[in-house]
């Protein structure tokens with residue numbers, strides 16, 4: 001029980017200095033304190049007290065989290081949080097995916113604790129973080145100006161990129177496509193030139209695991225498909241909230257993509273093939289080009305051992321019709337996932353100190369990499385995974401979830417160093433290419449509605465969105481003609497309330513970001 005005596009000494013001196021004494025300076029309480037937690041995410045529908053990361057946090061802080069998750073029999077976190085709220089009794093800590101809207105709605109009513117003053121007085125690492133990132137503080141603040149949750153904050157900028165079969169280009173005597181016309185020419189050559197060499201016209205020139213990555217191509221006609229890392233999201237254009245699917249570039253993009261689809265340049269099963277599309281079309285030597293994540297897509301170069309010459313690498317975003325090269329997708333710096341303090345928590349100070357622990361250098365390493373000396377060791381000031389993680393041949397992120405690390409239903413700041421250690425050379429080469437070209441664009445970080453705005457959004461948005469997506473798919477599949485239908489479509493959107501939704505979002509946006 002050496003910790004306890006040491007901790008009590010340290011607690012009195014902590015305000016003055018930050019003693020660098022192992023196993024002591026992170027202690028939050030003298031005696032172990034149990035806090036209850038609801039933690040729900042589709043990958044872990046309850047909190048596991050045996051997670052090595054929980055055990056390590058207990059050892060270092062004396063705070064013990066006790067599982068009190070409601071709805072663990074469903075993998076739907078939204079259902080689980082609704083069950084929890086309906087029970088009328090919240091645990092000390094609530095961590096879940098998509099917690100943002102829940103806390104912004106019920107926090108001001110008292111169900112969750114406002115965090116601003118607690119952070120100011122008791123959480124030096126969180127305070128320092130938000131002072132450095134006022135944009136993130138604005139993005140997670142509710143309509144009443146308070147923060148009600150600590151988010152999961154992804155690190156690293158790059159997400160998806162354009163990928164193409166370099167060996168097919170070589171075989172057909174083609175260069176990397178530099179603009180939208182050259183992309184079309186390359187896809188036609190993939191369709192007609194039998195680059196897989198089996199004598200069959202079986203190539204699938206453009207494919208996507210998520211069909212939304214087909215819609216993404218409207219950016220080649222200066223349209224937009226989303227303003228954030230969430231598909232179909234709103235975007236900000238010079239301070240104005242707009243929706244991508246009501247723009248002329250989108251209309252022109254859909255017109256062209258409809259032609260590409262009809263001409264066999266797009267996977268005919270793009271809307272139905274689903275998440276196995278990449279695995280299937282690459283391993284069967286059929287797929288030519290896609291838009292997908294750097295790390296996992298680069299990993300397919302392992303197929304070169306089975307498919308002679310196979311090279312599937314990122315290439316720079318092709319120039320649009322007006323000459324702009326953009327990569328619309330990037331990692332968002334802040335997710336709507338994270339954790340919050342229940343409104344009836346009797347230990348708010350200890351709880352915010354516990355939240356702060358995960359933003360300390362020590363806590364941040366644990367939440368990102370696991371337990372020091374077991375899953376990683378410190379080398380030149382950096383946490384480097386041991387063979388216990390890298391030697392298994394299993395996906396690193398899956399292993400980390402099993403340890404209780406990298407849990408998105410916990411508020412923490414990711415360290416990209418965790419991912420770079422298992423990104424292959426092709427991914428790193430692609431990221432360097434995108435970095436050099438500076439292709440990323442600004443993102444819409446979302447708004448927090450007040451009651452009236454929320455009511456407008458809830459009343460109109462779901463049906464507007466459904467209608468947009470129905471029309472989008474119908475046009476691509478050849479039903480209707482986007483150019484001929486456009487004016488009527490825009491009139492329908494107005495009648496259905498799109499402009500009311502945009503006005504509500506604009507008012508929330510102006511309040512939140514001082515527009």
Ligand code: CA
Pocket residue numbers: 194195196197198199200201202203
């Ligand atoms: Ca062929």
